[in-house]
Structures are given as structure tokens and as C-alpha cells.
Amino acid sequence: MRILYVSPMAYGSNDGVDALGHGLESRLAENGIETRVIYADFRDPDWPGSSNDAVIAGVDAGVDAVVIWVIDVTEPAAGAEYARDHGVPVITLERPRFAVDACVVYPNFNHGVYMAEYLATLLAPAALVGVIGGPEVIDDIELMLGLVHGLKSVGLTLVNDPEDERYKNTSDVAEGGKEKAANLLRDFPELDGMIPYNDETMLGAVAALRESGRLGDVKMVSRNGTPKAVQLVREGIHHGTWDLDIPGIGQTVADLVVRCLIGGEDLDDLCVASPIGRMIGPEQAMSWIPWRDRIPYNTLVEGFEELVP
């Protein structure tokens, strides 16, 4: 058996995206299913057409199932319909607005709640916390809602509106995080804690805190569990990063494929959650295993030209 995985970014562009692909491939390989990959990079001008083309090419090449990482909830609707019309099951990462056989969704809201709960263990009751939001991406919006709800639930004081552009790292790179963290520190000099929404933003916040002389004084948590963030936790500079278990997300998708192809199960629009992950604080950081060491990083085989008659 063979499946097509339509990846949203070229290999090597993003460690997390690569790790997810390897989690998917290795779990399928354990079950005797071969993975072929087409990279339909969402940053390219021909996207999302390229993702529709990829799915159709895979179906024409005779794959047994298609896995798609959905970036825009309306795409690739035509490709998915083509696959299902040809009896090829479609399983997605994220829940799209078109019909698929099953999907994996992210518990972003829960992540936000648990990050707030963890921060509360480091701070005094009602301590002042600033939150740096991210771009208008669904995952990040849901994370923000969880953070806001979580901070309220644990009795911490949110000082800013994370949706205010002054505190949103819409550029999603470290430099933007530095600028927004500096804004927070300037506007709220008594800040006790800070939540940069992801690790890249946190790297910028560390620079801002260092410049303001408050590094280590303001407690921080962020999300992703990247190696750089874990290293800063080990060094005592950062206080916690939520490890998303990205290889585990790929494995969760693979398990649905196995249920469908090996188990013969009609998944019937089943929706399952990806792993919740865990907080990597100082204690966990010492035994933290990088994504690459958790699963086999087999070669991801691109395309299937030799399969097409």
C-alpha cells in the first residue's frame, strides 16, 4: 500500500513541518505502508492550485489514500473531492470546510490553558502578566483564547489586549518578538510574567528583557518545544516551553490511515485530537529528547513518477 502526503512547506524550511512528515512516514512504514510526498509550498505563487494538482496526481498514480496538511480551510477542496470520487480516502491535518474521511485537530486552546496554569506556579497570586500574540492564524487565535481563559481561571492579571497590534508579533520572527516585548516592558514596567505566544517570539523577548536589565526577573512561558527554547530553559534564562510533540502529531495521522487501510474501518468524518504534549520546565529540560531522536528519520521519497504508467 502507498499513500500520498501533501506537505505545506519544502523540506528543510521548517524543523517542525519536517518532524511531522517523518512521524507520519515512520509510523506508516512500521505498518507496511509506503509514503510518497509532494511539497505544495503555501508560500509559492501557484499555491493553493499546486495542492489540488498534487492530490489529483496522486490519485492518478494509484495511491491508496491521501494525507493533506490543511493551511486554508477551503483548500484543496477540488482535489479532495476528486480523490473521494475515485474511492481514495482523504485524511487531513486540521479540519477543513470540505468533506474528508477523517481529520486530526490541534488542542490549541488546551495548550493555552495549561501554559497559564504553569506560569501561575511561578508567580504570586494576581501577578501582572503580559501576552504577546501572533499572526491571524487559526492555531494562534485559539491558543490566545486559551491563554486568556487560563490566566483568568488561575487568578493572574492580564495587563494587555493580546489582539492589540502593539503587542502582536505578526511578523512571526524573533525580531518582531523583541519589538513587541519592548512595547510591553515600556507600557507595563511592573510586569511579573510574560507569555510570548511561540518560541521564536520568546527569543526576541529574551533580547528585549536583556536590554532592559530584567532578564530572569520576568518569568516566561512559550509554546513549541524547539531545541533553542529548551536550551534556554536549561540555562535558566527561559522558564518553560510547551512541547507540542510534533512527531506524535504525524503518528496520530498515520494511525488514522492504518485504521482505514489496514483495518478497513469506515472513519466517517472522524475527528481526533493530536497529542497534548507537555511543559518542558527546568526539570524536564534535562531529559528532553529532540524530535529527531524520538523516531526514525527515514528518507521522505518525493513524487511517484516511476509509478505512473
Next chain:
Amino acid sequence: MRILYVNPLPEGGNPAIDAIGHGVEAAVRSGGGELRCLVTDFREPGLGEDTAAAFDAGIEAGVDAIIMYALDPAEPAAAAQRARSAGVRVFSLVPPDFPVDGAVVYPNFNQGLFMAQWLAGRLQPADRVGIIGGPDTPDDAEEVIGLIYGFSRAGITVVNDATLPQWCNLIDVAAGGEEVGRRLLAEHPEITALAPYNDETMLGTLRVLEETGRTGTLPIISRNGSPAAVEQVRAGACTATWDLDATGIGWAAGSLAVRNLAGHAAEGERVMSPVGRLISRDNIDTWRPWEDRIDWQPLIVGLG
């Protein structure tokens, strides 16, 4: 391997809670263990003390693990500490505020969001939605936030603030849904769709609609996928119910405990429960009763 499950409601009180218990039992049995139950009742005062007493009985009986349902996330902290100090592992449906050996997390927000998205896809911008919240447990609060966000994202107006107690079914039975539903429809006659947070609440609102001759005229969505709600979907009185796969939730808790006792789970591991799926008239023929999804055996109450 003997595991105690502290059931938060006597059997027959709520079909979803019953199904969770049977899911726990099936998973423990599948892992080679034996499940015993002690029963509390979250509707009665003193839930924390009753749960603590069940924990102490489990410790006394020498069980290997205790599985609880953290309806009150603060309780029973001291009893859980006593259990863990005595070498009894503690697991929880919903992470509590105190340390445990593992917990099952519900994607409540996602479920609320998907329910709202689905219903919004069948509404017009001029429609007005009323939401009835629950008794302010973490589960219900998160689902309601997902509902509110989902309707907002879809551009559908919600007429009431379902985070306020006056719009919540605080007693969590159909009568409570009926009372809040009656008040909501009276104060907001512009409502054209309803989202009661769970099936029991929805069943209460249906009584109000029936009284006023409006059965089947308002799109309604609720959560749980209970047999009674599925029947109302089949009858056309309710538009859809989110089947949260109650036996799957129980299975997740039971199998986590089994894995932990076998040394195959991380310390304090949290696992996600199933997200489930929506049941409407489009797919109702594929719905299977919870009893048919697992090897459903009687729950043995008592530790003797």
C-alpha cells in the same frame, strides 16, 4: 492489577457518564486488570468528602490505582496525596489542580467550535443564536468559549452572554434546560437557533418548544451524542448532537492507567480524549449506540 474507579454519579443518572465508566472497565479488563467502582453523586453536597472517602477505601483495600473524574478540580487533593504516598497511582478524567500520575484532557473548545461552525453553515447572517451554558465546570466553560468563538468567526450573532449564570443550566438536568430555555426564548424572541451546551439541556428546551408549538422549527445543536438526543435528531426535533464518544473517553483513561502501571507511560502523562463527530440526519444511520462500541460488561460496585 486492581483499579478503583470513583464514579461521580450512580448508574442511570446520565448515559454519558455511564458510558465513560463502562469504557474505563473495558480498557482495564482488556489490559488484564480488574475494575471496581465506588459511587458518589456530584449533584449532592459534599462531593469532595465523598470522593476522599472512596479514595481512602481504595487505599485500605490495596488497589493499585484510582481513577477519578475531576468535576471539582480542587478535590480531593489531600486524599490523592495520601493515595500516592501509599503507592497507589492516581489518574483523572480532566486534569485536577493537584498532582496526579496521569490525566485525560477533553478538547471541549474544539467541540464547541466545530458545533458552531456546522450550525453556522446552515444559518443566514440575519439569524440570531441563543446559547445555554452549563454548571461552570472547566469542561462546560471551555465548550461555551468554543461556541461563542465559532459563531463569531462565522459572522453569526449570539444574543446572550452564556458565560453569565442566568443563561446557564446550573443543575445540569433537563428541568434546568427547560427553565433557562423558557426564559431565554421569552427575553429574546428574535432567536432563530439554539445551542444548549449538552443533550440534557437540549431535551429541556425541546419541552418549551413543544409547549409553544415550535418543535422542529428552530435549528438546535447540542453536545454528547446521547441515545435520547440521537432519537430527537432522528425525529427532526433536534438538528444535530456532537457525539463525544463517551466510551472512548473512558477507554482513554483506563488504558492510560494500565500503561502507567506497566511502566509504559510518562510520569504525569496527559492524553487527549477522542474529539468525536457530529450526528445529524445526514449520517444518523452510521451512529452506533455506545453499548455496541465496546465489550460492555456490568460495573462491579464495592471493593470486597
